[in-house]
Amino acid sequence: MMRLSELTQTGPAEWEIPKRGKMRVPGKIIADERLIKKIVSDNAAEQVANVACLPGVVGYSLAMPDAHWGYGFPIGGVAATDPDQGGVISPGGVGYDINCGCRLMTSHVVYNDVRDRLKDAVTGLYKDIPCGVGSEGAIPKLSAGDVTGVLTQGARWAVDRGYGEAADLETTEEGGRLTGADPAQVSERAVSRGQSQLGTLGSGNHFVELGVVERIYDAHAAEAFRLQEGTLTVMIHSGSRGLGYQVCDDYLQVMVRAAAKYGIDLPDRQLCCAPVHSTEGRRYLAAMAAAANYAWANRQIMMELARRSLRRTFSMDAKTLGARLLYDVCHNIAKFEVHTEGGTARRLCVHRKGATRAFPGSHRAVPSVYHGVGQPVLVPGDMGTGSLVCAGTEGAMEKAFGSCCHGAGRVLSRNQARKASAANTLLGELAADGVVVMARNKRVLTEEAPAAYKDIDVIGEVVEAAGIGKRVARLRPVGVVKG
């Protein structure tokens, strides 16, 4: 395990891991004194160093402020490789839950006007959005042909079938569809796992959360994002379900052999990889894009189910509810982006494993409604404290390949969290704080207790101190559905 003394503090919120051993680039951790010790002590820093050994990696192997021990990559890890310099693609740098991500809806609803119906609203969401392990049945079981449509069209497939509006696609990263998806590269097993799980939340740290805009940090950006103090929001966190897990698993087997074939020496087998320009690399990227599209369709359908549920509970028409998608971000993905590295613009393969894209307002990939403001960056905290809405910055481009954190990040293991609080006590504490929680499973509930996560406000302060994002608003949770 790495020691803190091996790192050099290079700024108020930046630490460098100097090159050593087989590292091809240094590591960089975005953290302050409050966060760095835990990141080093739980193996995340060691994993940053391991990622720095990947062929073709450029600049730095990075960890965001929410980083913690993962498998292969740290959670909160970012690494860019140059395909023209032998750069690799690593499924472990994307993760099993391909395109796991968040989306946030704003609304016209003033929380104080509906707080007496909050419990009904949470109950409605719990019933209308299937959640829990192996959840299914949100929509009729898909045929294999339907799955092909989802894999190629992403969120548009859902919109075309009445789940949402065309405007939703404009504020979804990549328009809710990653190009280059090839269903032929997705196994029959993966397709079969995807047939009945579209529109379902899953389990673990996935959630649907009703929040209230509690504080505005940046009035100009908040206006562009249509965030108004005191109004209700809906955040959804989920991914590509069993289909994505299977795609990752299928290609890890391919990559274990590919790494040997291409003579790639790895410090951790979970980092197995192949050159982007290889047959194995291209096949994985086509399958990954397909799974990413499934995830976007999944979140799109759940969002529409949430809209319908809230309209019913609050007896409001669509216009009165005003549920509008602020943004949808993926935080487990690899994408091709142009970044300035070594003084020249290069097309790089950017892996984000538990990290969010955070492009500035001048970037053409940012939706036109957010030009000049920055791409919305969604940073969910824990279910009892709050979440942040941030905006991307030039600093994120300069320091972190246009990336920011994806959440608060765990600080307790699941065992420790379970020991820290009993489910009923936790539910009582949350209720006393004004948070209605409905959870499919009490064990998951305790594992996701607020104490298991870092302080979201510390994360926000570090993000701003490092310049990789700016805070726009803080949301306070009032209703949570957990799988």
Add this chain to the structure above:
Amino acid sequence: MSARRRDGHLRFLDHTADVLAECEAPDFAGLLEVAARALYETALETYRGGAAPDARRMARIEGGSYEEILVRWLQELLYLLDVERFVAIRFRFDEASGARLRAVVDGYVHGPDERAVEVKAATYHGMEVRRDAEGFRARVVFDL
């Protein structure tokens, strides 16, 4: 040989985000069985290891190392768990090596409320199957 190695031993260790299981057994087949138990004890509310089996599945896996066989074995069981709700409780290994596995597993199909958490995968992270005079030992990280 120590009793815990002879009987097969499973211990869960702390991991920040996921589940880390340490498995020991006198031979590789035993290690595969202990690792299967780790998967089920993580994924299920209660692993009914003493239940009467009423379903059977076959597994055939090829790989290039003990580590690869172990991960693919767990992935196979995870697929059966997720798609068919099949839980293995009795294992017969006709072949279990670092190159090939052939197994017949008997078990049961679990009910709708028996799952505790969603195990996304058995990972290769930090995995090393160690062989010593007393048998086999491995650590497995399950992604939740």
